[in-house]
Amino acid sequence: MSYDDLNHDELREELDARGLSTEGDTEELRERLTEDDAAAEDDAAAEDDAAAEDVEDEELEDEDLEDEDVEDEDLEDEDLEDEDDDASADERPAAEDDDASADERPAAEDDGKSRRPPAKPLAVARTALRQLTELTGRRIDGMAGMEPVDGGWRILVDVVEVARIPPSTDVIGTYEVDADADGDLLRYERVARYIRGQAKGDEQ
Structure with a gap:
């Protein structure tokens, strides 16, 4: 932004609004405003860089959480397969044993779901x-x-x-x-x- 069109009083008013010193001649006041604009642009660029880093960190963390979910599901499937194999090997003839096995399976599934860590x-x-x-x-x-x-x-x-x-x-x-x-x-x-x-x- 150019301040060449502003007179001395207008320059002092702009500096005062920004909380900057209003002392000096017209050229010094223009230079002070130009430096403040440059500093503001640097701050904005730094904020954009920080926001980009946050997005990158977030994507990495989302990938880690997805990997953890896949591992938990694989472990749960393995546990259920092991239970089915054990039940077949025993060949329980009584209906009560079959009912007991059926009741235990949902509990195993619930235990698998409870292992999923809560989001930080x-x-x-x-x-x-x-x-x-x-x-x-x-x-x-x-x-x-x-x-x-x-x-x-x-x-x-x-x-x-x-x-x-x-x-x-x-x-x-x-x-x-x-x-x-x-x-x-x-x-x-x-x-x-x-x-x-x-x-x-x-x-x-």
Whole structure:
């Protein structure tokens, strides 16, 4: 952005709005604003790089969870096959023995399912934030809080609703997100809206 068209007073007003020093001649004020814009662009690039790293980590973690699920299913199938082989070898003639075997099989299946580890909070948060991004089409700025609720999680997420230059004037929305134990989105609602450079107590 060029500041050549701004006079000395306008330059001082812009610097004051950004919380920067207003001392110096006109050329110094223009240079100070240009440097602040460059720093803001660097910060935005760093945020994009961090977001890309988070997506890559999330994909790796999802692959690990899928591998664990496949291993659990293979073990469960092997256990059921072993039980069937044992029952055939014994050749139990009594109907009571057959009923007992039938009752034990569902229990074995339940035990196999219970071995599946619950999703970790980090994986839950990443899944929920990805789905929120897909639904709103807006960039996630950060996670403000997370707590367990009945059967799932409640997460507070800051979302960039209006991006401005400099970033300190971005409009940020805080959303309350409810997700199940696996991180799948159940509901979301905006509970606050504020300017990034202002304290949350000055919400609009």
